[in-house]
Amino acid sequence: MRAIAVSAFRADPALVEMPKPEPEAGEVRVRIEYAALNPCDWQAAQGSLDDGLAPRVFPLVVGVDFAGRVDMIGSGGNRFRVGDQVFGRTAGPASGAGTYCDYVSVPQDSAITLVPDGLPLRTAAALPSAGMAAAEILEIAVLRGHESLLVIGAAGGVGSYLTQLASARDVRVLAAVRGDERKRMAALGATVTIDTTDRPLEAAVRETCPDGVDALVDLVSTTPDAFAARAALVRGGGIALTTRGVATGAALPADVTGIDFRLEPTPVLLDVLAEGVAEGVLRVPIDIELPLEKAPQALDRNRTGGARGKTVIVL
Ligand SMILES: NC(=O)c1ccc[n+]([C@@H]2O[C@H](COP(=O)([O-])OP(=O)(O)OC[C@H]3O[C@@H](n4cnc5c(N)ncnc54)[C@H](OP(=O)(O)O)[C@@H]3O)[C@@H](O)[C@H]2O)c1
CATH class of the missing domain: 3.40.50.720 (NAD(P)-binding Rossmann-like Domain)
Known part of the structure; x- marks a missing residue:
């Protein structure tokens, strides 16, 4: 699969080929269609979020927010089915689960939920973090x-x-x-x-x-x-x-x-946000939409400021 990853902290993010992750027991694998950019993406890539305790996984795939379709289910009980449209936030690159890539595997009981009818995937991707x-x-x-x-x-x-x-x-x-x-x-x-x-x-x-x-x-x-x-x-x-x-x-x-403040992501919060969009209380301000190969430039740009709403990456 394609991925934007760094080979070491502070290395330049680059487009690489990597094996598809296999879902483990209790996980779902998602074919990502959209990811969204957050400052924690370049902060993680440069090592600013490294606490020295979590294992370091290189190449480190950048990104935490995603929206897409479940394409494979790991063994054991699972609340999702193949084909479900889902969105969410992974535990982050340190967990080996970045989202600037074609596929990600995440625990089914983590911050992932169904995309409600009528909510476009690109809009859902811009919500989580x-x-x-x-x-x-x-x-x-x-x-x-x-x-x-x-x-x-x-x-x-x-x-x-x-x-x-x-x-x-x-x-x-x-x-x-x-x-x-x-x-x-x-x-x-x-x-x-x-x-x-x-x-x-x-x-x-x-x-x-x-x-x-x-x-x-x-x-x-x-x-x-x-x-x-x-x-x-x-x-x-x-x-x-x-x-x-x-x-x-x-x-x-x-x-x-x-x-x-420390974010504590939950699927319930994702549902509340999606509901807010459906009810018209919450608008999703997508400022920039770009293809995966342009993500390194977008990360660079975000580091220097100037964000106006969200940047969405199309897989
Ligand atoms: N602790 C947590 O759990 C947690 C959770 C979410 C986010 N965060 C952190 O919170 C920060 C903001 O996140 P975000 O997603 O909103 O980032 P963002 O989308 O990149 O937006 C940051 C905004 O701050 C503006 N800005 C920078 N310096 C400014 C200044 N001196 N005065 C006024 N505006 C200024 C930027 O625009 P201009 O450069 O044009 O001013 C930009 O609009 C990030 O550092 C992120 O990592 C932490």
């Missing part, structure tokens, strides 16, 4: 209607979903982006869009929320100091959440709760 992260973050932040949520990096995958899910609950979303994204973010439900290349973040936030925001979701800061500076915009008693693992060691205001 960013959609589940947005949904879980919203649960953790326990925001009620009219409370305020500042999202830094709101124009990308997680931010585009989070803005929609939060505004559907009447949360006031302050979307911090780089560039003039007012029209796009307003269409996703943002109350205010702040172009941080045009004006200082703090002044813009204080204009709308003089006492600070109820919650901060920082998708961007890569150091505890940068995160702490943004958490200073949260009111006393509020929360400051990072997806970049920089809350530990950050000097946050004493009465602001810092959270290091």
